Amino acid sequence: MGTMYYKGYHGSIEYSDTDECFHGSVLGLRHDGIIFEGKSVEELRNDFEGAVDYYLEGCAENGKTPEKPYSGKMVLRMESNLHGDAAERAAKLGISLNEFITRAIKGALGQ
Secondary structure (H helix, E strand, O other): OEEEEEOOEEEEEEEEOOOOEEEEEEOOOOOOOOEEEEOOHHHHHHHHHHHHHHHHHHHHHOOOOOOOOOOOOOOOOOOHHHHHHHHHHHHHHOOOHHHHHHHHHHHHHOO
16 A cells, blocks of 8 residues: 655555556545546556545535645543653643644654
């Protein structure tokens, strides 16, 4: 599986040996579906970018706000003692709990 990026949208890619082509869909959309395909990487990229552009143009024409994947906001549930430990460590570092968690995730991802 692979990923493509365009205008803030992330496309997940798979290859179908049966169809002998690549196909994908945009990740993180809750209500709208954007799919794309191609026999080559170039065709796949063109179809992906075209599908995103078509989606955005359609939203603009219909006065609809396009969905944005991964808004950057999420609800996080954890054990209360872990929450407390993280808040205390963030305070000792002089940063917000949000910044502490963001740094921890980036560290886990190697960023």
